[in-house]
Amino acid sequence: MENIIRFAVSLPEKLLESFDKLIAEKNSPSRSEAIRDLIRAHLVEQEWTEENKEVVGTITIVYDHDTRELLDKLMDFQHHHNDIIVSSTHIHLDNHNCLEVIIVKGKGKDIKDMADKLISIRGVKHGKLTTTSTGKKL
Ligand code: NI
Structure with a gap:
């Protein structure tokens, strides 16, 4: 099983409110899952720009x-x-x-x-x- 690391993230209140609204609309089970999905989406986007990937x-x-x-x-x-x-x-x-x-x-x-x-x-x-x-x- 993979190690799970916890870390704190500081955000402006308005940004967090917008994020929570998005999470609710997308029926994401938690902020953590939503953030993991965002990171993965960004990594995939990056893979598509790399020459030898x-x-x-x-x-x-x-x-x-x-x-x-x-x-x-x-x-x-x-x-x-x-x-x-x-x-x-x-x-x-x-x-x-x-x-x-x-x-x-x-x-x-x-x-x-x-x-x-x-x-x-x-x-x-x-x-x-x-x-x-x-x-x-x-
Ligand atoms: Ni046909």
């Missing part, structure tokens, strides 16, 4: 499969990035719209560049990269 994430895209040549383009694109793409899942939302979740692993900058290119392919209606961590340093 391996990070993981997901790219979610929504597109109309009737758009001309789009399926071929998306397939081609994913084959060309098989060093980053670990897996993908496709679901058919309705008669036209598809949702795809692509799991990625690699260097933050490579993933961000790849996600930007993928999301900007003509016919992709919406796309979003979610950045997270391998969890090793958290």
Whole structure:
């Protein structure tokens, strides 16, 4: 079991009030858990800016499969990035719209560049990269 260290934090009263309000809205079980989550979020954000750190994430895209040549383009694109793409899942939302979740692993900058290119392919209606961590340093 990991050692837990207690430390005191001094904050302006107003800032603490705002924080407590946020904690209540987010249903966080305690200030400690909320602060741990904030620290982890900050560390993950930092990992994505480091050059040699391996990070993981997901790219979610929504597109109309009737758009001309789009399926071929998306397939081609994913084959060309098989060093980053670990897996993908496709679901058919309705008669036209598809949702795809692509799991990625690699260097933050490579993933961000790849996600930007993928999301900007003509016919992709919406796309979003979610950045997270391998969890090793958290
Ligand atoms: Ni589909």
